[in-house]
Amino acid sequence: MMSHAAYVFASYGIATLTVAGLCLWVIADGRARQRELRELEASGVRRRSAEASTGEAR
Template identity: 60%
Template sequence: MTHAFYVYASYGFAALVTIVVTVWTWADGRARRRELAALEAAGIRRRSARPKDSLGDGE
């Protein structure tokens, strides 16, 4: 085994981890958007989307 093997292996591993984390983040974002769309279709809205005039009622 040579020094170059370890260098290339570490770069390869770092690239693999970067790709996996990128794909995981992308897939999770798509899943969250689908969940939000399903909740909004069911009539459940986010508190941040509440009209400004209803902010003073108990919060």
Template identity: 50%
Template sequence: MFGEHSLFILASYGVSALALGGLALWTVLDGRSVRRRLEELDSRGVKRRSAGRE
């Protein structure tokens, strides 16, 4: 139906989809982790250099 190489093509698409999904999940989880660490530092009074001087 799909041709001689359909198994290879479908497997390639599947691996690519898993890799992209994994990267997206990693990005979301890392963003949450960084946000938590920044909130913890902010609560302790540590400020970012980019925040400027007050």
């Protein structure tokens, strides 16, 4: 039978691994989105927010 301390340490370990995995996933996904934006901008696609910063009105 698992002792109370072992249960608590196992729970904290699982929670830590889960949070670390989520952090790594968010970082990797953010880098992928930035890479996609660079590729789109290199191909001539521009963001609507870029138009607003130049002062162009619709």
